[in-house]
Amino acid sequence: xxxxxxxxxxxxxxxxxxxxxxxxxxxxxxxxxxxxxxxxxxxxxxxxxxxxxxxxxxxxxxxxxxxxxxxxxxxxxxxxxxxxxxxxxxxxxxxxxxxxxxxxxxxxxxxxxxxxxxxxxxxxxxxxxxxxxxxxxxxxxxxxxxxxxxxxxxxxxxxxxxxxxxxxxxxxxxxxxxxxxxxxxxxxxxxxxxxxxxxxxxxxxxxxxxxxxxxxxxxxxxxxxxxxxxxxxxxxxxxxxxxxxxxxxxxxxxxxxxxxxxxxxxxxxxxxxxxxxxxxxxxxxxxxxxxxxxxxxxxxxxxxxxxxxxxxxxxxxxxxxxxxxxxxxxxxxxxxxxxxxxxxxxxxxxxxxxxxxxxxxxxxxxxxxxxxxxxxxxxxxxxxxxxxxxxxxxxxxxxxxxxxxxxxxxxxxxxxxxxxxxxxxxxxxxxxxxxxxxxxxxxxxxxxxxxxxxxxxxxxxxxxxxxxxxxxxxxxxxxxxxxxxxxxxxxxxxxxxxxxxxxxxxxxxxxxxxxxxxxxxxxxxxxxxxxxxxxxxxxxxxxxxxxxxxxxxxxxxxxxxxxxxxxxxxxxxxxxxxxxxxxxxxxxxxxxxxxxxxxxxxxxxxxxxxxxxxxxxxxxxxxxxxxxxxxxxxxxxxxxxxxxxxxxxxxxxxxxxxxxxxxxxxxxxxxxxxxxxxxxxxxxxxxxxxxxxxxxxxxxxxxxxxxxxxxxxxxxxxxxxxxxxxxxxxxxxxxxxxxxxxxxxxxxxxxxxxxxxxxxxxxxxxx
Amino acid sequence: xxxxxxxxxxxxxxxxxxxxxxxxxxxxxxxxxxxxxxxxxxxxxxxxxxxxxxxxxxxxxxxxxxxxxxxxxxxxxxxxxxxxxxxxxxxxxxxxxxxxxxxxxxxxxxxxxxxxxxxxxxxxxxxxxxxxxxxxxxxxxxxxxxxxxxxxxxxxxxxxxxxxxxxxxxxxxxx
Ligand code: FES
Ligand code: FES
Numbered sequence: 001x002x003x004x005x006x007x008x009x010x011x012x013x014x015x016x017x018x019x020x021x022x023x024x025x026x027x028x029x030x031x032x033x034x035x036x037x038x039x040x041x042x043x044x045x046x047x048x049x050x051x052x053x054x055x056x057x058x059x060x061x062x063x064x065x066x067x068x069x070x071x072x073x074x075x076x077x078x079x080x081x082x083x084x085x086x087x088x089x090x091x092x093x094x095x096x097x098x099x100x101x102x103x104x105x106x107x108x109x110x111x112x113x114x115x116x117x118x119x120x121x122x123x124x125x126x127x128x129x130x131x132x133x134x135x136x137x138x139x140x141x142x143x144x145x146x147x148x149x150x151x152x153x154x155x156x157x158x159x160x161x162x163x164x165x166x167x168x169x170x171x172x173x174x175x176x177x178x179x180x181x182x183x184x185x186x187x188x189x190x191x192x193x194x195x196x197x198x199x200x201x202x203x204x205x206x207x208x209x210x211x212x213x214x215x216x217x218x219x220x221x222x223x224x225x226x227x228x229x230x231x232x233x234x235x236x237x238x239x240x241x242x243x244x245x246x247x248x249x250x251x252x253x254x255x256x257x258x259x260x261x262x263x264x265x266x267x268x269x270x271x272x273x274x275x276x277x278x279x280x281x282x283x284x285x286x287x288x289x290x291x292x293x294x295x296x297x298x299x300x301x302x303x304x305x306x307x308x309x310x311x312x313x314x315x316x317x318x319x320x321x322x323x324x325x326x327x328x329x330x331x332x333x334x335x336x337x338x339x340x341x342x343x344x345x346x347x348x349x350x351x352x353x354x355x356x357x358x359x360x361x362x363x364x365x366x367x368x369x370x371x372x373x374x375x376x377x378x379x380x381x382x383x384x385x386x387x388x389x390x391x392x393x394x395x396x397x398x399x400x401x402x403x404x405x406x407x408x409x410x411x412x413x414x415x416x417x418x419x420x421x422x423x424x425x426x427x428x429x430x431x432x433x434x435x436x437x438x439x440x441x442x443x444x445x446x447x448x449x450x451x452x453x454x455x456x457x458x459x460x461x462x463x464x465x466x467x468x469x470x471x472x473x474x475x476x477x478x479x480x481x482x483x484x485x486x487x488x489x490x491x492x493x494x495x496x497x498x499x500x501x502x503x504x505x506x507x508x509x510x511x512x513x514x515x516x517x518x519x520x521x522x523x524x525x526x527x528x529x530x531x532x533x534x535x536x537x538x539x540x541x542x543x544x545x546x547x548x549x550x551x552x553x554x555x556x557x558x559x560x561x562x563x564x565x566x567x568x569x570x571x572x573x574x575x576x577x578x579x580x581x582x583x584x585x586x587x588x589x590x591x592x593x594x595x596x597x598x599x600x601x602x603x604x605x606x607x608x609x610x611x612x613x614x615x616x617x618x619x620x621x622x623x624x625x626x627x628x629x630x631x632x633x634x635x636x637x638x639x640x641x642x643x644x645x646x647x648x649x650x651x652x653x654x655x656x657x658x659x660x661x662x663x664x665x666x667x668x669x670x671x672x673x674x675x676x677x678x679x680x681x682x683x684x685x686x687x688x689x690x691x692x693x694x695x696x697x698x699x700x701x702x703x704x705x706x707x708x709x710x711x712x713x714x715x716x717x718x719x720x721x722x723x724x725x726x727x728x729x730x731x732x733x734x735x736x737x738x739x740x741x742x743x744x745x746x747x748x749x750x751x752x753x754x755x756x757x758x759x760x761x762x763x764x765x766x767x
Numbered sequence: 768x769x770x771x772x773x774x775x776x777x778x779x780x781x782x783x784x785x786x787x788x789x790x791x792x793x794x795x796x797x798x799x800x801x802x803x804x805x806x807x808x809x810x811x812x813x814x815x816x817x818x819x820x821x822x823x824x825x826x827x828x829x830x831x832x833x834x835x836x837x838x839x840x841x842x843x844x845x846x847x848x849x850x851x852x853x854x855x856x857x858x859x860x861x862x863x864x865x866x867x868x869x870x871x872x873x874x875x876x877x878x879x880x881x882x883x884x885x886x887x888x889x890x891x892x893x894x895x896x897x898x899x900x901x902x903x904x905x906x907x908x909x910x911x912x913x914x915x916x917x918x919x920x921x922x923x924x925x926x927x928x929x930x931x932x933x934x935x936x937x938x939x940x941x942x
Contacts, residue, residue, distance in 0.1 A: 010863050017871030018859040018878065020806020020846035027805035186810040186818055186906050187872040236808070236872025237906050269811040475870025475907050648866040652912060656869065659909030683815035683904060691897040691910045699911075 002555035004488040005645050005711050011480045012499055013234065013473065025190040025206045025233045030262040033192070034063055035107040036255055037114040038247060038265065039100040040274065041092030044126035044344040044676025045141070048090060048119060051100055056113040061105040064258045065117065068099060071254055074143075075216045077209075077244035079446045081151075081311035083144040086220055086250035091124070093141060093309035094345050095676040096274030101251040103263050128676050130283070130306045130341035141309060141342040151307045151340040152318040154603060158394045159333035164298035168289025172369040175285050176362035177742040180306065181663075182278035182670040183351055184688055187236020188267040189275060193252035195260060202229045203253055206236065208243040208472050209512035212445065214504050216245040221253055232502030238474035239660070240350035243514045244312060246275055273681035277349030278670050280317055280340070281306040282358040288366040294374050294381045298333035299325070301359060305340040308347035313354065314340045316441075316606060320355025323607030325363055326393035327436040328404040328614050329385040334394045344676050350514060352660060353437065353721045364433035364726030365741070368733065377421075378432050378730065379412050382616075396599025399612050401714070403640030403704035404434060407616035410638035410700040415618040422734060427623055428633075431730025434616045435722030438609035439642075439706075439715040440517030442597045451591030453521040454508030457486060457529040459537075459586040461579055463557070463572025465490060465497045467529075470510035471522045472502050476717050477649040478518050482526050484645055485710065489530035490537070491554020492571045508589065516715035519645065520611060521592035523710030528590025533578075536586055540577035541569070595708070611706045613714045614640040617658065617723035620695075621731040625754055628747030632662050632695045632728060639699070642706040642714035653716040654699040661724020663689045669744055775836050779804065780848030788835045795819045795830035798845060806846035806875045810904070817903030820876035821845045827883045827902075846875035849882065857927070858882050861920035862913070869907035877903045881917045889925040893918060 016022035053065040068089025076082040088097045100117050104110040127133040127149070133141060137148025145151060165171055191205040201223060207213050210230040218225040235242060248265040255263040267275065283304040289297045303321050307314050322336030336359075353360075371378040387393065389402040411432065412418065421430045444452050456468040467486050473479045479499040487494045500506050510522055538549040541559055545552070545567060553562045559574045561567035578586050598608030620634040637658045644650040667687040671679045680686050705712035729740050738753040772787040779802065786801045795812070798804040798821070810816035812831045819830040822844040849856035855863065858881050868874040877900060884891055884899035891899065896917045897910075905913060 011866070011868070013871075014863040014868060015855070017868040017874050018855065018862045019850050020804075020875045022871055023805065024808070024872065026809065027799070029800070184906055185870070185872070186816055186904060187808070187870065188810065235870060236810075237870040239906070266809075269813065269815075475872075477869070648912075652866050652869055652908060655909035655911040656907050657909075660906075682813060683811050684813075688904050688906065690901045690904065691914070692901045694910050697909050697911050 002488050002491045004484050004494065006643065006647065008648055009480065009484065009494060009646060011477060012483045013479055022234050024187060024236055025192060025204050026266050028192055028204055028233065030192065030194055033262040033264055034103040034105060034259060035110045036101050036103040036251060036263050036265045037110040038098040038251060039114045039117045039119065041095060041097045041099055043092060043121055043123055044095050044128060045124040046092050047122040047124060048088065048092065048099055049122050050120045052118040053100065055118065056102055056116040059109065059113050059116065061109040062102060062113045063105065064103045064255055066101050066251065066254050066258060071220050071250055073220050073222065075220050075245060076311055077212060077313055077445065078311065078315055081144060081315060083142055083311050086247050096346055098247045101255060103255045103259060126344045126676050128343055128345055128672060128674060130304050130343055133341050133343050141344055145342055149342045151311055151314050151342050153339040154318045154322060155337040156322060156603060157335040161298040161300045161333040161335040164333040165287055165289040165300060168297050169292040170370055170373045171287060171289045172366045173287050174366060174741055176365065178282045178284065178358040178361060179669040179671065179743045180279055180281040180348060181351065181668045182273060182276050183239040183241030184683065184686065185237030185239060185241055188269060188272045189242060189246055189248060190266045191249045191252045192262060192264040193256035194262040195256040200227045201253055202231065203249060204231045204233055205249050206242055207232050208235065208238040208474055208514060210472060210502055210504055211470055211509050211511055213245050213249060217249065217253055220250050229505040232472050235472065235474040238513060239352045240354060240514065241277055243350055243512060244277065269683060270681040273678055273686065274346050276346035276670065277312055279351040279357065280348040282321065284359060284362045286362045286366050288363065288370060290370045292374065294370065294376050294384050296329060296331040296385050299331050299363065300335045303336065303338040303359065305338060306348065307340045307342050308345040309342060310347040312347045312349035317355040319603055319606040321359050323395060324356035324438065325359050326395045326397060327387050327399055327612060328402065328434055329382070330387045331394055345672050352657065353718045356437065357722055360435050360722045361725045364723060365729050365739065368730040379408055379417060382434050383408060396604055397608055398597055400708065401642060401704040401706040402614060403702040404614035404616065406702045407614055407638035407640055408434065410702055411616045411618040411636045414636045414698060414700055415620065417618060427625065427735055429731045429734030430618055430620050431727045431734055432616065432618050433723035433726035433730060435719065436612050436614050437715065437719030437722060438516060438607065439520040439611040439613060440609055441515045442605055442608040442610060443594060444511055451525065451593050453510040453525045453592040455482065455522060455525040455529040455590050456508055457533045457588050459533055459575045459578065461572065461576045463492065463496055463570065463575055465492050467497060467499045467526065468507040469501050469522055470504065470507045471518050472513040474513045476513065476518065476653065477646065478522065480649065481519055481523060481645055485523060485526040486530045489527060490534050491559065493557035496557065496571065516718045519713055519715060520709055523713060525590040525592045527710055529588050532588035532590065533586055536578045536582060537574040540581040541574050543581065544577060611642065611709055611714045613716065613719040615719050615723055617727035619727040619731045621728060621735055623732060623735045623750065625736065628750035630666055630732060630745050630750060632666065634695050635662060635697045635724065637697065637699055637720050638702050639716060639720045640702040640704050641716040642704055642709045643712035644701050644703055645711060645713050647701055650701055650716045651699040654720040655697045657718065657720035658697045658724055659689065659694055661721040662695065662728065664743065665725045665728040666744055773836065776839055777835065777843060778841065779843045780845060790836055792835045793831050794821070794833040794835045794838060797835040798830060804845050804847050808872055808875055810872065817880065818873055818876045820879045820903060822879055822883055825883060825886065827880045846878060856882065857923045858885065858917065858920040861916040865912045865916040865919060867908060867912040867916035873903060873905040877905065877913055881920065885917065885921045885924050889921040889928065891921055
């Protein structure tokens with residue numbers, strides 16, 4: 001062990017980012033490049049009668065126009081729901097659905113030309129709520145839906161939950177509404193395509209999933225996969241918002257093919273809002289039962305999920321809305337019945353904590369009510385129900401390491417919970433919540449036996465090490481993680497390492513930056529590849545030193561004899577010896593292979609993960625009873641990430657998660673009106689918290705040792721968001737005694753709840 | 768199609784650059800697409816995100832809302848103008864050291880706003896830093912490490928100032 005893992009390091013791409021040298025997709029400009037714009041539907045649901053591009057095509061500077069019929073083959077991120085067309089051909093299904101694209105010499109001309117493309121519409125009934133969509137099955141929103149406008153229903157029961165709830169000493173029932181929110185990465189989506197005369201296509205895109213984009217481009221453009229190269233430059237934030245193919249990627253590819261010139265599309269901020277794929281709005285009815293000493297006996301939910309017009313990851317979302325709730329607490333019985341419904345809105349998809357943030361909000365609020373009814377400390381209640389290590393959940397998921405109790409201890413201590421809760425005076429309060437999340441999905445999105453993540457390590461005789469991987473650097477620090485692993489295993493200096501990621505031509509496949517899978521899976525693949533290279537070095541050095549390979553160590557650029565440290569050589573010399581012994585350059589590979597996990601029932605593998613992270617939050621709030629404003633003053637977030645490979649980056653993920661959850665609790669809502677028009681598709685109306693709106697956040701890293709993880713690591717990117725919202729809700733209860741069940745906790749809602757509270761109390765007094 | 772362009776002389780990072788621009792061209796378009804200075808980012812193009820922040824005569828300004836033709840004779844500084852042959856500017860170095868850049872897309876704008884503040888007052892308090900950066904949105908960091916980095920950079924700039932000239936206050940901490 002070279003002592004690199006777990007240390008404080010600067011990021012391998014840090015300097016490029018602080019100097020402005022890092023080249024994001026929109027910073028690239030191949031010569032002769034055209035700019036394109038997509039023409040979008042102004043109607044939430046309308047048939048395309050005709051498209052007349054003649055006026056646009058006549059404009060000077062306009063080069064080409066394409067429409068839906070140019071790319072008739074449907075695609076979708078999941079193999080079972082290929083329901084999207086690059087440009088809608090017959091029907092537009094939400095305001096913003098693309099129907100044509102125009103390429104021109106410059107961006108302004110492209111935008112002016114897009115406005116001159118005349119589309120004749122036959123307006124169809126627009127159904128923008130799940131209730132309306134269910135009530136009118138004869139209006140078919142999605143081309144693939146078989147059962148009215150139902151996208152997916154999952155109804156799973158584990159044990160006799162009704163009997164358990166009927167026999168419970170305390171039963172808490174409630175209805176919760178989670179508003180849709182969006183990712184709002186600061187970098188808008190952008191893609192460039194280049195078509196070469198041999199019939200090869202290169203696409204640069206701000207995507208989190210170059211591999212899936214590669215496959216989708218081949219399908220839609222009807223090209224062999226071996227003619228396509230996808231390059232993913234540094235991505236300016238993803239959060240799940242760039243984790244499936246988008247219309248711009250197909251449009252630039254087709255336009256490049258049509259014109260023989262490179263073509264770029266950069267979404268406007270408004271288009272980013274309509275592209276969406278953000279957090280699903282959910283209506284959730286929850287019942288939670290417990291014994292009088294606070295042991296949970298059963299949990300049941302019925303959830304209505306607003307899907308938007310397309311499937312996206314919706315099958316998975318529907319499962320996740322139930323499957324990921326069954327830890328960190330033990331409940332003997334459980335049932336969930338979730339239905340995702342199509343509506344004429346931008347499709348919802350995965351946002352940080354995919355599908356599970358919403359039910360976590362409802363359930364952790366219910367736990368707070370159970371504690372209140374039994375006069376128990378909410379942290380104690382959570383401790384008493386903790387599942388522990390090496391446990392199996394009620395739905396058959398296998399938990400390995402589990403630092404949840406340590407997380408509770410950490411936030412309890414840091415927040416001064418025991419001394420302060422309930423004692424801050426009316427208007428101020430503390431609230432707690434806990435959660436779990438997956439470290440990668442057990443199985444790949446399209447069933448196959450190949451590794452889910454591959455890493456190649458190449459040694460140069462200069463001592464330089466190059467790591468190639470298909471992973472996507474989206475700001476989470478994966479490039480640095482790969483370099484740390486290689487430095488740890490090879491014993492070279494961190495500066496000797498170059499990392500090449502996100503290029504399907506150079507790197508082996510990794511499935512993408514989603515489901516918190518990257519550190520776990522690519523980390524293991526990198527360990528395997530690096531160890532294989534290290535072995536070749538050690539064997540070659542051992543031969544020279546006439547010792548065994550086990551006696552050869554390496555750290556920070558020096559190779560040494562473990563027992564006789566006077567014998568040493570620079571790392572580069574070891575590479576030269578290895579290359580000589582090998583008779584060929586050294587390049588080694590490693591892979592993450594799928595492990596069989598999950599419950600033995602239909603859907604039992606969805607939500608199954610090789611490892612689970614755990615989190616606890618305490619939030620401190622102040623409620624202004626005059627204005628209804630909630631001020632989050634401080635968030636303590638403790639997270640069990642397994643081993644923290646780079647503590648600075650783990651803390652960064654925890655802080656960013658806590659911020660994003662707080663934003664969803666207090667500020668953000670991605671809403672459309674009755675006509676499907678977005679209520680504020682810009683960064684002013686859609687309220688992203690600024691420095692002044694964001695509280696102090698204290699990240700408390702809790703380390704555990706996950707037996708199957710890289711050096712014991714799990715995930716840190718998504719888990720820490722989950723308890724944010726219920727912790728704030730519970731803190732508001734502690735502050736002013738109201739239970740808010742509808743997000744976001746905006747001033748009108750707070751004021752209404754306070755009014756209701758006063759009426760209730762007045763009635764009590766009269767009685 | 769480009770119509771009605773005129774030659775405009777802009778002083779960017781200390782160099783005089785002549786560009787042919789339309790009257791409606793923003794400084795951001797000119798920097799990114801005419802001068803190849805892509806460090807200033809476009810997050811919204813409507814004045815809401817701060818990713819395009821540059822300094823005009825030392826004060827932070829949104830390049831996406833500034834018309835290039837109005838800026839002749841002004842001193843424009845972009846992120847590319849901070850690091851010198853001796854290395855990173857203290858604010859850049861602190862961002863790197865503290866892990867304040869995750870995806871890095873807000874980073875150039877953040878650094879420019881921070882530099883403008885610290886040039887005025889390297890001892891700015893955490894609250895003053897928050898106020899100075901309130902126009903720069905970051906979606907990744909929760910601002911924690913950004914604020915830490917700015918304060919650390921301020922402390923270093925203060926130290927270097929007093930080392931350089933013990934008595935008179937200097938105007939900046941350029942590397
Ligand atoms: S791009 Fe200028 S403020 Fe967003
Ligand atoms: S680091 Fe990604 S937006 Fe700030």
